[in-house]
Amino acid sequence: MNKSLNSDPEASSVLHAFRQNKRLSNKERLKNLLALFKREDRVLIVIVADPDSMASAFAVKRLLSRRVSEITIVHPNQIKRLNNLAMKNILKIPMQPLRGTKKEDYTKFVLLDSQPPHRKEFAHLQFNAVIDHHPLTEGWTADFIDIRDEYGAVCTMMSEYLKAARIKPAAALATALFYGIKVDTHNFTKKATTYDVSCFQNLFKRINQYWLNKIEQSDIRRSELKYFRTAFSNLKVHKHRIYVHIGRIGNPDILVVIADFLTHVHDIGWVIVSGQVGEKLIVVFRCDGYKKNAGKLAERVLGKYGPAGGHKQSARAEIPLKNLPEKFSQDFDTKLLIKLFMKHLD
């Protein structure tokens, strides 16, 4: 074993727990987890709210219901994504902001889909249980640690806990877990194990398809519909590529929705959509990925001005306007957007 890890007792203990956990069966993990809690416990579940963590918290709430006296789910981040808000509202997942929560009101602390060093808001909490699938971090401890970094979603781990506890999730919980796995594995195009696939399959018969559709489809604010009009009147097609600058917008998510929509256009290889949020130019890239690389293009063209990059089919850049050459930093429009890319795409 690495010597530097041995010399730090905290680091070696989290590593030790991590390795021990790999050898346990789901039944043993469940037993160890439940052993932490007493009937009078008031449990605080902490998550950085996203579909995987929200569904996982919902599952832990189900696992511990009738075993402890109170369970509260809190999140340090603001929930802005409309799909996540729809998920919370439609599936009735009770959550509240971490801000304003008094830790003295709780006796046990659970962290899901994250690890203590991930956020500064976690620093003042000593967690009793940490369940996660991100790469192992060091320098912290917990009574119970279950980190399976090969898993596509914590929802899969939670489905295994529920199964070990012989709990059949009701439609709301099943839909939440199903959606969590879908989102974290990008519909199984990203890292996933056969466990993720099999949980996904088992949950399928329990979900409510209408709720799921509504959650997946809710990604446009009514106030943002006007940007579609702008997009249609501003867009220019140049050599099988669609370019459009939307102008000032409140939230960059709408650029993603518009860019994704425009990829449906027949015989178009690239979609490049930009908008201004505050004093930044946000550029969203989409392409079919065939002999193309959106991430590399973003980096090549805009990397020198600010953060830019991504994957083969999708990429993004967030450029402070003041970093752009003079002729681009004033009155940015679709023509200037085309000009930026012209010599890089032929």
Ligand SMILES: [Mn+2]
């Ligand atoms: Mn996750």
